Amino acid sequence: MTTNVLSTGRMTEQGTPPAALPRVxxxxRVAPRDARGLSKLFFDQLAELEEGTPExxxxxxxLIEMNMSLVRFAAARFRGRGSxxxxxxxxxxxxGLIKAIDRFEISREVEFTSFAVPYIVGEIKRFFRDTTWAVHVPRRLQEARTLLARANEELHSRLGRMPTTxxxxxxxxLPEDEVREARIASNGYTAASLDAVITGSEEGEGALADFIGDEDGGLALVDDFRTLxxxxxxxxxxxxxxxxxxxxDELTQKEIGERLGVSQMHVSRLLTRILTGLRAGMLTTS
Incomplete structure (x- = not known):
């Protein structure tokens, strides 16, 4: 144990430890092997100290800082997960480390490292489960997706083909309906960029955005209404x-003529004149 890391002293307003604990x-920078021994000493004292006091x-x-190496060790397992x-x-x-420290009891006679790592890994897994989905799906379907992936892999290797529902x-x-629901939900795990290049399509090669969707005729109507x-x-x-x-009101020309007191033929000529003027106005405006 290096002397430049540890020293002793009493608690003061500056934050030095009580006499029972070394000052770290x-x-x-404490080596993991040294941290294990020191952690036991600190947990012994932590159980006797009053919560909220400077000590x-x-x-x-x-304890948190000494055991950060556990977090780095656990986090390394998730390197390259893509999120x-x-x-x-x-x-x-x-x-996860802080939760483990707050819940650890020295009386359990178990190494703190063995107790803390599952907490740390569990917190990281929860992070990936909750943040890597491209769209929000219920928690039960997120968990079902994991089971589905494992089952797919196992049956594919056993049967030599893709398994049926x-x-x-x-x-x-699980019921077949829940398996189908999990399959649909798994499509929300990742999302393809609209700029992703699609190859092998019957329509040729291009960006994904070029192959999805269609022109909305309603948009043209909106422009026409605003002009009209x-x-x-x-x-x-x-x-x-x-x-x-x-x-x-969708009245016939005859019904309109009756309201105006004119013939149906006259209504037809009136409509032709009005519509011709409106069309000309729209062409001029556009």
Whole structure:
């Protein structure tokens, strides 16, 4: 144990430890082997200290810093998972370490490392489970996806082909409907970029965005309505009523003629004149 890391002293306002504990001036630099022995000593004292006191905070904070190597060890297992930087994973693992320290009891006669690593790994796994999905799906389906992947792999290697839904359901001990639901949900785990290049398509090669969706005819109608509205507003009152009766109330030309007191032929000529003017106005505006 290096002397430049440890020294002794009493607790003061500056945060030195009580006489029963050594002062660890650089907790993160303590070797893992030394950290195991020191952790036992600190946990012994932590159980006797009053929570919230400076002495308690010193012991707890030192335990956290001394055992950060456990977090880095656990986080290394998740390197290259394709989500989040290693710094983010370590930060999540630190939450697991803190939970382990707060829940550890020295009376259990188990090594703290054996107790803490499952907490750290569990927190990191929860992070990946909750943040790597491209779309939100219920927790039960996230967990079912993991079971589905394992079952697929096992049956594929055993059968030499992709398993059927009924075969998966039997292995997973789930109803077939839940297996289908898990398969659909697994599509939300990752999302392809719209700029991703698609090859081998019957329509040729290009970006994914070029092959999905279709033109929305309704968008053209919106433009037409915006152009047409002021033209109709500029019509005379009688012409606006004729348009309303014909295309909103859906009256026949005969019924419109009866309301105006004119013949059906005259209504036809009026409609032709009004519509011709509106079309000309739209062409001029566009």
């Amino acid at each position: 001036t650089a907790p993160t 308690f905070q010193y012991a707890r904070n030192t 989040g930087e290693m710094e983010d994973i370590v930060q999540v693992g630190m939450i 009924s075969e998966l359901a039997e292995l997973m001990s 509205a002021p033209l109709i507003a500029a019509l005379g009152e009688r012409d606006r009523m004729i348009i309303h009766w014909r295309f909103v």
